[in-house]
Amino acid sequence: MFIEDAFKNIEGENRTMATAGVFATYPQPYLSVAGGIIDQIVGTAFLCICVCLITDKNNKIPAHLQPLLIGLLVAMIGMSIGMNCGYAINPARDLGPRLLTLCAGWGWQTFSFNGYKWFWIPIVCPMIGAVIGAWIYELCLGLLLSAFMFASTHPMVECKYTLKLLQSFSNECFAHFLGLVICKQERLYNTAVCISGVLR
Structure with missing residues (x-):
């Protein structure tokens, strides 16, 4: 509503994909389907690894700093890989706005874009990337940190047994x-x- 006049100035009364990208994410013309899948999986996995790192109590990062660090993390991901397809890295960030544009005048083209090869990628692939990222963190850092914390809080009792x-x-x-x-x-x-x- 607030930017309707701007849309009319750009494309008149008919809504096109040129302005649909204001709401949902769409790939650049050079990006392939495989490239989009890899982009979303890797980006979300990296996001999830860093979020686990920031919120893990074993790392003792103050709670009041965690939102700031996560915000900077999202900005960093956006500036590094966002040029490919808008770095959805969250199904809710893409599906909700896509449904909005479907109902707000852009029509079914928001889903049929690129022959229906795109709309499912920012919905499905971030969930795959999140699971991969969580497992990578847990296997590489989480379990190790938990073991170190347990060892530091449960010191071994000196063994006084002799062989005899x-x-x-x-x-x-x-x-x-x-x-x-x-x-x-x-x-x-x-x-x-x-x-x-x-x-x-």
Whole structure:
């Protein structure tokens, strides 16, 4: 509503894809389908890795700094790879505006753009990239940081056992086990004798 006059000045009464990019994301003419898929997966994976890094309590980043760092992160991704297709890196950032333009005068061309080869990429690929990014962080850093934090908060108790003491303990355990076996054999023998006596 606030920029309708600007749209009319550019393209008249008919809405075209030239202004649809104000709302949703669309690729540059040189970008292939495979390039768009890789762009969204890699961009979202990098975003998710850094968000996990910033919000992980083991890294002890102050909570009041986390929104600022995430905002700078999104800006950095936009300035580095945003020229390809507007760096959706979030299904909600693209699908909602695309539905808006569908209903606000741009029509079905917002979905049929490039022969229906584009609209699903900024919706599906960011979810794939997010899962990949989370796994990369967890496997490469998350588990390691958790182990370090556990080790720092649970120091190992000094071991005071000697080899001689362990051997003595092992011999006692074996003797106890052997005694149980012998006792069991004696009970079986006595039971067998009693049964044979009854049968006679």
